[in-house]
Amino acid sequence: MRLGILGSGLMGGKLGTIFARAGHEVVFSYARGKEKLKRLAREAGGKARAGTPGEAATQSDVLLLAVHWSRFADVLEQAGDLKRKILLSCSLPMNTDDTGLVVAHTSSGAEELARMVPKARVVSAFNTVPSEVLFGVYEARRKAARPGLVYCGDDERAKHTAAELIRDAGFDPVDAGPLQSARYTEPFALLVARLAYEGKGGPELAYRFVRLGK
Ligand SMILES: NC(=O)c1ccc[n+]([C@@H]2O[C@H](COP(=O)([O-])OP(=O)(O)OC[C@H]3O[C@@H](n4cnc5c(N)ncnc54)[C@H](OP(=O)(O)O)[C@@H]3O)[C@@H](O)[C@H]2O)c1
Secondary structure, three states, X not given: OEXXXXXXOHHHHHHHHHHHHOOOEEXXXXXXXXXXXXXXXXXXXXXXXXXXXHHHHHOOOEEEEOOOHHHHHHHHHHHOXXXXXXXXXXXXXXXXXXXXXXXXXXXXXXXXXXXXXXXXEEXXXXXXOOHHHHHHHHHOXXXXXXXXXXXXXXXXXXXXXXXXXXHHOOOEEEEOOOHHHXXXXXXXXXXXXXXXXXXXXXXXXXXXXXXXXX
16 A cells, blocks of 8 residues: 555654555655654665655555644645545544543544545544554564454445554454544543553553453
8 A cells, every 4th residue: 555644753653664564655744854754764664755744645545644633734734635535543632731632522533634624534543552552563463362453434445444554553453333433432542541651551551352242
């Protein structure tokens, strides 16, 4: 796949590196310095390169949105036309000091995003794991017991693509249904963050769903 990373920080930098190592063509974009994007591309290897958000958007079929809620408008404006693009968002609608969600209960960051870019096919994924877990999960991808990862969206083909990328990253995709389910997965992400950063186990925390019964 051709993947554009919009926001090359903790999440975007790591996921872009993993996708490049899994064989995808990756364009890292949106950081405060071009050198950082070039370094990420160099270290990721494979078919990774650095570019602008506009280049990432025009040269890719799937875009990973990995910026703070306060940067959405800016990065989307720089990305330009996202018509028919799959927009995979790991971003959460956090307030400026990252202490709580600014959208919840009756809507979600993912639904607000879909309203901002109505022509894109939005899938919410990867926001329910701390970035610290990503490389370890990718390295253990051949083990039988993979951690789960919930994702949701309204476009079935876009979700299919998202599930493939989730598998490539070493997780078992768990379909949480329509984009509206982000109203539940986004607060769940905050629970995971609380357990990861304030709990005893530290940030290397992943989860697994077990369906009991027949
Ligand atoms: N980190 C996690 O474990 C985690 C887990 C689940 C969900 N999330 C969500 O994922 C999203 C991204 O989180 P993150 O931790 O990856 O954030 P981050 O490390 O701060 O990355 C954000 C990226 O945006 C870039 N950026 C910020 N302001 C910019 C500006 N004015 N111009 C150009 N680039 C700018 C940053 O550049 P620099 O690289 O130069 O700083 C960085 O590359 C957030 O919505 C967060 O809620 C994060």
